[in-house]
Amino acid sequence: MQMSGAQMVIEAFIAEGVDTVFGYPGGAIMNVYDEIYKQDGFKHILNRHEQASIHAAEGYAKASGKVGVAMITSGPGFTNAVTGLADAYMDSIPLVVVSGQVPMSLIGTDGFQEIDAIGISRPCTKHNYLVTDAADLPRILKEAFYIARTGRPGPVHVDIPKDVTAQIAEFDYSVELQLETYKPHTKGNPRQIKKAMDAIANAKRPLFYLGGGIINSNAADEVREFVHKCGIPAVETFMARGVLASDDKLLVGMLGMHGSYSSNMAMSETDLVIGLGARFDDRVTGKLSEFAKNADVIHVDIDPASISKLVNADFPIVGDLKSVVIDMLEQISKIDSDNYESWRETISNFAELHPLTYHEDTDRIKPQWVVQRVGELLGDSANISTDVGQHQMWTAQFYPFSRPRQFISSGGLGTMGFGFPAAIGVKAAMPEKTSINFTGDGSILMNVQELMTAVEKKIPVINIILNNNFLGMVRQWQTLFYDKRHSETDLSVQPDFVKLSEAFGGIGYRVTTKEEFDAALKDAVEKDVVAFIEVIVERMENVMPMVPSGGSLFNMMLLEKKETK
Amino acid sequence: MNENSERRVVSVIVVNEASVLSRITNLFSGRGYNITSLTVAPIPDSKYSRLTIVTKGSVRVIEQITKQLHKLIPVLKVYEHNDIVEKEMALVKFPITENITEIDTLCQAYNGKIVNVSETIVIGMVADEPKRVGHFLDAIKRYNPKEIVRSGAVALER
Numbered sequence: 176m177q178m179s180g181a182q183m184v185i186e187a188f189i190a191e192g193v194d195t196v197f198g199y200p201g202g203a204i205m206n207v208y209d210e211i212y213k214q215d216g217f218k219h220i221l222n223r224h225e226q227a228s229i230h231a232a233e234g235y236a237k238a239s240g241k242v243g244v245a246m247i248t249s250g251p252g253f254t255n256a257v258t259g260l261a262d263a264y265m266d267s268i269p270l271v272v273v274s275g276q277v278p279m280s281l282i283g284t285d286g287f288q289e290i291d292a293i294g295i296s297r298p299c300t301k302h303n304y305l306v307t308d309a310a311d312l313p314r315i316l317k318e319a320f321y322i323a324r325t326g327r328p329g330p331v332h333v334d335i336p337k338d339v340t341a342q343i344a345e346f347d348y349s350v351e352l353q354l355e356t357y358k359p360h361t362k363g364n365p366r367q368i369k370k371a372m373d374a375i376a377n378a379k380r381p382l383f384y385l386g387g388g389i390i391n392s393n394a395a396d397e398v399r400e401f402v403h404k405c406g407i408p409a410v411e412t413f414m415a416r417g418v419l420a421s422d423d424k425l426l427v428g429m430l431g432m433h434g435s436y437s438s439n440m441a442m443s444e445t446d447l448v449i450g451l452g453a454r455f456d457d458r459v460t461g462k463l464s465e466f467a468k469n470a471d472v473i474h475v476d477i478d479p480a481s482i483s484k485l486v487n488a489d490f491p492i493v494g495d496l497k498s499v500v501i502d503m504l505e506q507i508s509k510i511d512s513d514n515y516e517s518w519r520e521t522i523s524n525f526a527e528l529h530p531l532t533y534h535e536d537t538d539r540i541k542p543q544w545v546v547q548r549v550g551e552l553l554g555d556s557a558n559i560s561t562d563v564g565q566h567q568m569w570t571a572q573f574y575p576f577s578r579p580r581q582f583i584s585s586g587g588l589g590t591m592g593f594g595f596p597a598a599i600g601v602k603a604a605m606p607e608k609t610s611i612n613f614t615g616d617g618s619i620l621m622n623v624q625e626l627m628t629a630v631e632k633k634i635p636v637i638n639i640i641l642n643n644n645f646l647g648m649v650r651q652w653q654t655l656f657y658d659k660r661h662s663e664t665d666l667s668v669q670p671d672f673v674k675l676s677e678a679f680g681g682i683g684y685r686v687t688t689k690e691e692f693d694a695a696l697k698d699a700v701e702k703d704v705v706a707f708i709e710v711i712v713e714r715m716e717n718v719m720p721m722v723p724s725g726g727s728l729f730n731m732m733l734l735e736k737k738e739t740k
Numbered sequence: 741m742n743e744n745s746e747r748r749v750v751s752v753i754v755v756n757e758a759s760v761l762s763r764i765t766n767l768f769s770g771r772g773y774n775i776t777s778l779t780v781a782p783i784p785d786s787k788y789s790r791l792t793i794v795t796k797g798s799v800r801v802i803e804q805i806t807k808q809l810h811k812l813i814p815v816l817k818v819y820e821h822n823d824i825v826e827k828e829m830a831l832v833k834f835p836i837t838e839n840i841t842e843i844d845t846l847c848q849a850y851n852g853k854i855v856n857v858s859e860t861i862v863i864g865m866v867a868d869e870p871k872r873v874g875h876f877l878d879a880i881k882r883y884n885p886k887e888i889v890r891s892g893a894v895a896l897e898r
Contacts (some may be wrong), residue, residue, distance in 0.1 A: 296757075
């Protein structure tokens with residue numbers, strides 16, 4: 176069928192089953208927006224900043240498991256979106272981002288709102304395209320969706336000059352993909368899998384090291400079965416929160432810089448790391464030469480480049496995690512869970528020695544209490560997004576996650592301003608769940624304009640602002656490592672967050688006591704509208720435990736012991 | 741560059757399409773890998789091009805380079821072999837007043853010859869293993885070379 180490039184974009188989205196597009200119009204993408212106006216195959220959510228459009232698409236993708244889609248214009252529209260692309264690239268989130276470009280005749284002339292978008296997005300996307308002929312568009316869009324969601328997922332950027340969106344060409348979306356150079360691995364090598372299972376059977380102190388790849392591979396059910404049948408304790412990375420339910424007896428906790436004492440000690444004492452879809456990030460390993468020093472390493476990952484990148488893998492297995500774990504489960508009879516009884520005991524002793532906790536020793540509310548309290552009140556019924564900083568770590572530490580895709584946060588890039596727009600995307604993908612965004616008084620202001628998006632589209636995100644009048648995480652490092660020189664981190668001067676939310680048509684609460692917090696949360700959930708709940712929390716609270724940057728996992732700064740609580 | 745870093749030749753077969761070369765060079769600069777030389781030309785009667793990249797790095801870095809190259813969507817194959825035939829070409833411009841006979845003899849010793857003579861200059865060409873090309877360039881220093889251009893290595897696995 177003959178149609179314009181702009182119509183092709185719409186038809187391709189509909190053929191891919193896209194139901195929500197996040198974006199912001201502008202000159203170079205106007206032909207496509209004209210077609211969006213005419214169609215009713217999907218809904219478009221107008222964010223108030225292009226960065227927020229990408230984060231919303233990320234939240235949508237992470238919550239739904241589908242490809243997130245965003246649309247932006249050329250020049251500043253595109254450059255605003257770069258942070259989101261980089262964020263999605265670091266966290267392996269499948270996105271297709273379509274940007275407008277100046278007409279072909281103007282490319283290279285420094286035209287109005289022209290920038291070399293493909294040149295800029297190259298290092299922060301899985302792949303990108305500049306479309307120079309509308310006849311290529313069906314193939315390119317189909318490839319873009321395919322590349323985004325297969326293998327190790329990631330963002331794909333498609334840059335379309337304005338004249339190409341007007342050009343008429345043949346549209347046939349049934350074209351067969353011929354990607355001779357892109358064939359992601361799926362099945363793991365059977366011989367390697369057998370060796371790995373033998374290694375598990377022979378280990379005395381094996382430890383599962385669960386990563387976000389499990390969620391990308393939709394393998395949480397299989398991993399839960401595998402962990403339980405083995406009876407082997409498991410630590411989770413930040414990105415893997417929710418793979419095991421928080422009340423799972425075999426879940427030791429989160430490891431890494433702000434991991435629990437027991438998790439970091441377990442990793443330091445294990446003789447076999449069973450790494451599933453994790454990438455040995457520096458925030459996890461601490462000092463590499465001391466990381467799991469006495470252990471062999473099994474590493475299952477779909478990305479060969481992740482294997483032996485930082486920690487040498489003795490048993491490398493390249494493949495889709497779900498498929499590999501299913502193959503491993505076939506040999507489960509090799510493993511006798513009784514063998515690990517004393518190891519499980521050792522780990523529970525670690526947990527008893529230094530449990531993950533905090534002290535209620537000030538008049539002000541402790542931020543950790545807020546996270547725990549939301550967990551008690553909403554638990555599984557909420558999806559939890561966060562921004563970046565102390566509140567993010569407290570959420571990862573203290574929220575009782577019960578399922579994969581419940582926790583949506585910016586892990587690899589650590590993007591302040593991620594939480595609110597992501598929570599909008601999460602709510603759009605899963606409207607039946609309450610969408611909570613834990614944020615800080617620093618982070619919330621980085622995409623606060625999304626109040627307008629959420630209010631306009633009636634997307635009731637509840638933002639819980641843990642307000643300590645500080646850029647808390649940087650303040651913590653300054654306190655601990657910069658001799659308390661709190662350079663540019665004191666946020667004493669602040670907006671009135673209640674009025675701010677109200678100015679956009681949302682509701683706001685400012686709470687200073689636990690009773691007020693309970694009442695505010697209950698009210699916000701019942702009213703089901705966009706809300707800010709500003710909680711005045713203890714200013715100088717630190718995230719503990721903490722492995723100082725570059726230190727060994729077993730050398731943690733710990734919470735001071737107190738008799739109270 | 742750490743002490744156990746060594747010179748390696750990596751050959752990459754890529755789809756011959758727009759911006760593929762910048763994908764490769766971006767990867768090297770973005771991840772802090774070293775490029776000593778890079779040559780690229782289309783493979784006859786195919787839609788592919790072949791790059792020969794001479795690089796330096798530890799075993800782990802070289803392994804990462806090959807894996808990261810392979811992750812790029814337009815990359816078909818990455819070869820990183822020990823058993824290769826490797827050649828490089830160099831052109832050198834000398835003043836016409838130098839001893840042309842001696843220069844020609846030297847060029848011939850390194851699989852080359854004089855390829856151009858004008859009123860004021862003479863251009864010699866050699867084609868040999870990169871290391872030997874280096875020796876040649878040392879040897880001709882006393883003939884006052886005005887300009888030197890090296891092609892970068894090309895290689896084929898045996």
